[in-house]
Structure formats: structure tokens, C-alpha cells
Amino acid sequence: xxxxxxxxSSQVVATQLEQVSPKLxxxxxxxxxxxxxxxxxxxxxxxxxxxxxxQVSGVGAWRIPVTLSNGGDVQAISLxxxxxxxxxxxxxxxxxxxxxxxxxxxxxxxxxxxxxxTRGQAVSNAMAKSISGAVRETNLYAEIGMFADPTGVLATGxxxxxxxxxxxxxxxxxxxxxxxxxxxxxYNALVDVYTTNLATKQGSARVTxxxxxNNAVTxxxxxxxxxxxxxxxxxxxxxxxxxxxxxxxxxxxxxxxTTNTSNSINGLSPSTYNELQCVSINAGSGGTxxxxxxxxxxxxxxxxxxxxxxxxxKGLVGVCHMAQRAAWYNLGLTIANNILRPGESPKAIDxxxxxxxxxxxxxxxxxxxxISRYADRSRVDWLVPQNFGLVELAPPxxxxxxxxxxxxxxxxxxxxxxxxxxxxxxxxxxxxxxxDPGCAVVYSGLAIPSGM
Numbered sequence: 106x107x108x109x110x111x112x113x114s115s116q117v118v119a120t121q122l123e124q125v126s127p128k129l130x131x132x133x134x135x136x137x138x139x140x141x142x143x144x145x146x147x148x149x150x151x152x153x154x155x156x157x158x159x160q161v162s163g164v165g166a167w168r169i170p171v172t173l174s175n176g177g178d179v180q181a182i183s184l185x186x187x188x189x190x191x192x193x194x195x196x197x198x199x200x201x202x203x204x205x206x207x208x209x210x211x212x213x214x215x216x217x218x219x220x221x222x223t224r225g226q227a228v229s230n231a232m233a234k235s236i237s238g239a240v241r242e243t244n245l246y247a248e249i250g251m252f253a254d255p256t257g258v259l260a261t262g263x264x265x266x267x268x269x270x271x272x273x274x275x276x277x278x279x280x281x282x283x284x285x286x287x288x289x290x291x292y293n294a295l296v297d298v299y300t301t302n303l304a305t306k307q308g309s310a311r312v313t314x315x316x317x318x319n320n321a322v323t324x325x326x327x328x329x330x331x332x333x334x335x336x337x338x339x340x341x342x343x344x345x346x347x348x349x350x351x352x353x354x355x356x357x358x359x360x361x362x363t364t365n366t367s368n369s370i371n372g373l374s375p376s377t378y379n380e381l382q383c384v385s386i387n388a389g390s391g392g393t394x395x396x397x398x399x400x401x402x403x404x405x406x407x408x409x410x411x412x413x414x415x416x417x418x419k420g421l422v423g424v425c426h427m428a429q430r431a432a433w434y435n436l437g438l439t440i441a442n443n444i445l446r447p448g449e450s451p452k453a454i455d456x457x458x459x460x461x462x463x464x465x466x467x468x469x470x471x472x473x474x475x476i477s478r479y480a481d482r483s484r485v486d487w488l489v490p491q492n493f494g495l496v497e498l499a500p501p502x503x504x505x506x507x508x509x510x511x512x513x514x515x516x517x518x519x520x521x522x523x524x525x526x527x528x529x530x531x532x533x534x535x536x537x538x539x540x541d542p543g544c545a546v547v548y549s550g551l552a553i554p555s556g557m
Contacts, residue, residue, distance in 0.1 A: 136241070139464050140424045140475035141248045148537075149494040153204055167496040169200040169371065169540050173378065198378065200371035204498040205355035205536040207344075209243045211235045215525040232527065239531045243501060247533065249288045250342070250357055252479040256303060257342040257354030259288045259296065260322065268334040274313060275334045276323045282553075283481045285320050287426075289340070296324065301337035303349035308332050355535065358424070361542035362486045364549060370542055380543045384408035389483075389550025396432045396552045397485060402470035405487060405546040413544055417489060423474035425485040428557035430461075430476060433469050435554060482553050487546035488539075498534035 153166035174196040182190050213231055221227035253259065262268070266278040279285050289296070289312055298307040308331070310324035322340070345353045351360075351368050364385045366375040375381040386405055388395040395401075409417055460467045467474050472487060480486075503511040513528045539545075 137244050137248055138475065138477040140477050141251065143475065143490060144493065151494065151496045153496050153498060155498065166204060167202045169538055171198055171200065173198055198373060200373050202371050202496055202536055202538045204496055204534040206534050209239060209246065209531045211239060211529050213527045218527060236529065243531045243533055248477065249479050250355055252359060252477065252481065253288065253354060253357060255351045255354050255356050255360045256349040257345055258339055259342060260284060260286055260340040262337045264337050266336050268336055270331045273328060273331065274323055274325045276321050277338060278321050278336065281320060282483055286315050286317065286322055288479055289315060289322060291315065295343045296340050297343045297345065299339045299341055299349055301339060303339060306347040307338065309343055356537050358486060361539040362488060362545045362547050364547055371538065383543050383545040383547055386546065386548045387550045388548060394550050394552040396436065397429060397548060401548060405548065406470065409546055417544055420489040420491050421472050421487055422490060423472050423485055423487050424477060424480060425474055426480040426482045427476055428482040428553050429485050429551060430467055431554045431557055432552060433467065482557065483551045485548040485551065489544055492539050492541045492544055493537060495535045495537050501531065501533045504530040504532050
């Protein structure tokens with residue numbers, strides 16, 4: 106049974122005019138982080154065809170060649186008639202990547218469109234507001250997907266509590282070590298639920314309440330669509346296969362900055378091609394999660410230079426959740442920026458006064474770090490943006506018929522008559538790749554400051 110549908114004129118009654126405030130504030134006026142904007146500005150884009158590639162198993166529409174060896178055998182020889190020695194040529198391999206198609210769909214009943222058409226009827230035009238917000242929503246979901254692994258998991262049950270259905274709703278407690286509820290878009294978001302091993306799709310539902318204080322989420326399903334919930338169930342992007350595997354969702358940063366050596370990275374195995382393995386610093390390896398320290402940063406830099414060269418440090422940037430910026434500030438390493446300000450008169454010191462806005466970057470180990478609310482709270486990633494690019498079947502845009510129509514009316518499957526609602530969709534076929542996954546550092550298992 107499908108999740109409850111997200112259309113109905115009751116959704117916009119609050120905007121219609123009897124005696125109502127002329128303002129329509131939104132609780133979800135999120136924008137893309139500067140990190141994602143950095144990616145979109147710098148990355149090369151490659152348009153691919155549906156063949157070869159598309160959804161053809163084992164064939165990639167875009168190939169990324171890599172050099173495994175430059176060749177050349179160095180050996181001791183004898184100039185007194187000795188053997189000149191053997192030789193070898195360069196060795197190469199390639200990764201491959203297909204486009205990944207997803208859509209952001211909107212449904213507006215005719216009554217809602219008619220009742221909010223003019224300012225004399227409502228404070229906001231439902232149709233116009235939905236169309237204008239479609240691109241923003243698609244971009245925000247793209248950023249959420251950037252910090253999901255390629256299975257498309259959004260949130261995970263904590264393994265505590267006893268979730269049961271009350272009517273058509275079930276509430277899950279969520280894990281606290283990584284993402285909590287940060288990647289769930291909010292009220293009415295459509296999601297799928299899977300078993301803990303991702304082997305079985307339980308069903309589809311909509312988010313009806315997120316308890317940010319107690320870190321729990323309530324999901325509601327259509328009548329007759331319940332399942333037997335377990336406290337380790339997994340919440341994921343909707344519309345994927347009944348069994349989630351690597352590649353079920355588009356590739357993102359955590360596809361390439363990964364400590365998992367058993368999975369394939371775009372057709373190549375890190376266990377076979379060890380240069381695909383990025384530098385990994387586990388702050389929780391001793392049994393206690395430690396905060397990011399200068400010693401860890403030196404270890405990350407040393408590991409990166411050891412496997413590549415010092416030139417990679419020039420293009421290096423970091424990205425993390427606000428929690429890890431707070432942890433870095435808590436060390437007191439940035440306090441000096443607020444103490445000695447030449448030319449200023451003495452005044453009270455604001456110990457967290459500069460560089461603490463959401464769009465601000467901060468430096469740690471001479472590496473500029475960006476912030477994203479969707480990043481793993483216990484992790485910091487270093488990468489070289491110039492190594493990344495994307496493939497797409499076409500640039501993101503509205504699904505449009507050859508005659509230019511982009512707003513549709515579907516047909517009732519029982520009567521064959523038109524359903525009196527408007528539908529439109531924004532299509533995204535982008536998929537990200539890294540030409541050098543090993544040129545990165547992952548700091549994992551980091552301590553999370555209280556309250557973050």
C-alpha cells in the first residue's frame with residue numbers, strides 16, 4: 106500500500122482569506138550550503154547518452170581512466186657484457202559511471218489552485234509557489250544525497266525502544282552517533298522503510314512529526330499499509346529497489362571518501378586497487394571517541410603526502426557538520442583571532458565571535474573547512490574538489506512534453522476520467538564521480554560536543 110498522498114485542498118486552507126495574517130512564513134527556508142555551491146561551480150559536467158550505459162548492468166556511460174603504474178624497471182646491471190635487464194610498460198584501469206535519474210514531484214488539486222489564484226483569495230498562490238520552489242527543493246535533496254552513502258539511507262533506528270503502530274503511525278527512536286534526523290527533509294516527506302540489513306523493503310510512509318529534542322520520527326502510512334516495525338529499521342529515499350545495495354542511490358562524497366574496502370568504487374575494488382583507499386584516521390579506535398586534534402591533522406596530511414605528493418595540499422578543502430566546527434573551537438585554537446586585534450580599543454572578548462555563521466568557513470591545519478547541516482556529525486572529510494565531476498543525461502529541469510507542456514493532469518484508473526489536480530516534476534539525472542578517490546582524508550569516530 107502506498108504512503109498517504111500529499112495532495113488535498115486542506116493543505117492550503119491556512120493561506121485563504123477570512124481574517125488571516127498577510128505573511129506566509131516557512132519553517133523550511135533552507136538554502137544549499139556553500140560547500141554544495143562550491144561543487145556546482147567547479148565540477149566538470151559531462152552529458153552522456155542512454156546507450157551504452159543508462160541502466161545497462163556492468164557498462165558505464167562515462168569512463169574515468171586511472172594510471173596504476175608508469176612502467177619502467179630499475180635494476181642493477183653489469184656493463185661488462187651483462188644483460189640490460191627487463192622492461193615494463195604503463196598499466197591502466199578505468200572506473201565507470203552511469204547517470205542516475207530522480208524526480209521531485211508536486212501535486213496540486215484544482216480547488217487549491219483556484220482558491221489561491223489571486224491576492225484577493227489567499228496570501229500565496231499554491232501553484233506559483235510550488236513551481237518557484239521546485240528547483241530549491243531539488244537542490245536541497247541533492248545536497249542531502251551528497252552526504253548519503255550510495256544505498257540512499259537517510260536515517261537509522263537506534264536499536265532502543267519498542268516501535269509499534271498506533272492507528273497508521275509508528276515512531277522510531279534514531280541513532281545519535283552520525284546523522285540523527287538531519288537528513289529527513291521535514292513534514293510530509295515521502296520515505297521508504299527497510300529492514301536493518303537493507304534486504305527487505307517494509308513499505309512507504311510520510312514523515313508526520315520529527316521530535317528534535319528526543320531524536321525521534323513519526324511516520325504515517327496509508328490504511329492497510331502497516332508492517333511489523335523493529336527498532337533497527339532503516340529509513341531511506343523512496344522509489345528504490347526492494348533490496349538496497351551500493352549504487353541504489355546516486356554516488357556522493359561518502360561513496361569515494363570511504364573506509365569500506367569491500368565495496369566496489371565505480372567498478373574497481375579498493376581491496377585490489379589499494380590506491381583507491383583514502384587516508385583514514387579513526388578517532389574512536391581506542392574505544393573512546395576523541396575530538397579532532399592537531400596530531401590527527403598532521404597524521405592526515407602526512408598520509409596524503411605519502412601516497413600522493415605535497416601538491417595535493419594546495420587544492421585541499423574540508424567539510425563537516427557544525428558539530429565538528431564547535432569541537433574545533435572548543436579546543437581554544439581559534440581564540441587568538443579574537444584576542445589581539447591591532448588598532449582596536451580594549452573590549453570584551455567574544456570567544457566565538459567570528460566565522461560561526463552557517464555560511465562561514467573556518468581553518469584547521471591551514472585547510473579551509475566548509476559547513477553542511479547534512480554531513481555526518483562525527484566526521485570530517487578532506488577532498489580536492491577539482492578531482493570531482495558529474496555525468497548527466499541532461500541538465501536538471503522540468504519534465505516537459507515536445508509541445509512544451511510541463512503541467513499535467515492524470516487519469517482516474519477506475520473511471521478513465523481526468524483527475525482534477527495538476528502535476529509537475531523536476532527531473533535530475535546527475536551522478537557524481539571522483540577521478541582520484543584515494544586523494545582524500547576521512548576523520549571518523551570523532552567526539553560530538555554536547556548539544557550538537
